[in-house]
Amino acid sequence: MARSLLVLSGGHPYEAGPFAELLASLGDWEVTHLVHPEGGEADAAGAITAADALLFYDMAGYVFAEGKVTTRPPSSAFREAVTARFASGRGAVAMHHALAGWAQWPEWHDWLGGQFHYQPGSHGPDSGYRHDVTYEARIIADHPVTRGLPTSFPVTDELYLCPVDENAITPLVRAEGFAFTQDNFYSAAQAVAGAMFSREGWEHPPGSNCVAWESRTCPAPLIYLQFGDGPATYANPYVRQMLRQALDYTSGGTTP
Template identity: 35%
Template sequence: MAMIDYQNDNAVLVMTKGHPFNREDFLSVFDGIEGINACSVEQPASQAFFNPELAKDYRAFVLYDMPGMDFFKADADDGLAPRYIEPPTSFKENFLALLEQGHGFVFLHHTIAAWPAWPEYAEIIGGKFLYKPGQIRGVDYPDSGYRHEITHQVSVLQDHPVTAGVSQTFSINDELYLSHVFDDSVIPLLSSDYDYCDSNFYSSQQAVTGTMFSREGWHHAPGHNLIGWVKHYKNSPIVYLQCGDSKAAYDSTEYQTLLSNAINWVASDEAKQWARDRNNHE
């Protein structure tokens, strides 16, 4: 991504910031994706590109950001950090306008925790990770769980352009989440063989308050082992890949293939027509 490729009009915008990551390791993955002209922009500046006039210069957006939370201040409503921040009205309006037009979106890893004060965002992506106890679809839940550096087996659940060329089962070392998947609105692509029970994860709220790798007094119902899916929202094709926490995952050829496939699929006319057809039949 260091050089400007003026010969390649397959432009993709990669959005980051809000969660720690190694910038060089992550962005180097895009240098290896053949045919894609990727550039990156950070939050909150990236919000400007949701303006439909600016977005039309990019065939797809890849989100690796986690906006909407102030981890350094408690919320007045519950006394807990992070403090939730409402997205700007103009950003929400532009985002929904893009979804109506039919823009391609790939959401990665910690994006599932973004914009917790805006419930519709979770519906767009297809799930939600909670950094503190809260409501999802009107039901109270505890904070979600995390677990770093887990080597687990991933299974491909069905043939799809996103999984083309990916082994039916493969091993990857990555961070996993005990969070929420809206399985009534997603098409499953990838699952993990890890046991999604609270004794295998740590409390995210305890991590926020300074106690990493703790689950003392924390309980969470068994979670979903689905870690990759496709869906539509309005007229837009969407992919979520839970993989992608660190270099161990970035270096996986299977991850690189999934990411490349996901970008190319959501940017394609076929995927956008698929989303429109699904939207029209709802």
């Protein structure tokens, strides 16, 4: 009998066809795909409770309009469903822009161990992004998510310059061959204001080059994979293998 996989997306554009091909490559899963805001939050609470595996590929809680961004917290039903799932020891996988989702849900980012910020605030500056970076993904931990992978493999993807609390995570993969410094990234706040690929007047401290990790603060297995901006990454066989193994691990199919 096929295991159930709930996928949550929306809030950030992506190419639906190639993403569906990625999901189809993951093995014998019965997939339910809900999209914010129409179904991703309103219909998700029961599905979050029932699913064997859970994949967050969403960036919910934002409205971008007229060069400005507004945020909101998740509904109490959605928040309670995720919290209860984790409290019961049942985990999840979060990919790519999920690191930015739910800016007004601090516990979500405490669990994840990091957060991409679209605006400066008490946390510090807005975060940085850089598309189509070719780098070497180096495995740095023997873990169910990384087993069977080569020591390193090439990836072309978007990278983030944002806060990552390495005391709250177990690093699994680091990006080598690319410096995580402000001169290599662009300002998210400038992009929101309409100035894509700008770093004018923007300052950001050097950041972590960790691009895959397991949370050490979540009560259930929670894996974050920064991979996933578009079709080139979806099709990368090693990224697919990591995602398959992460879903298996966080749904109880493998042990540490």
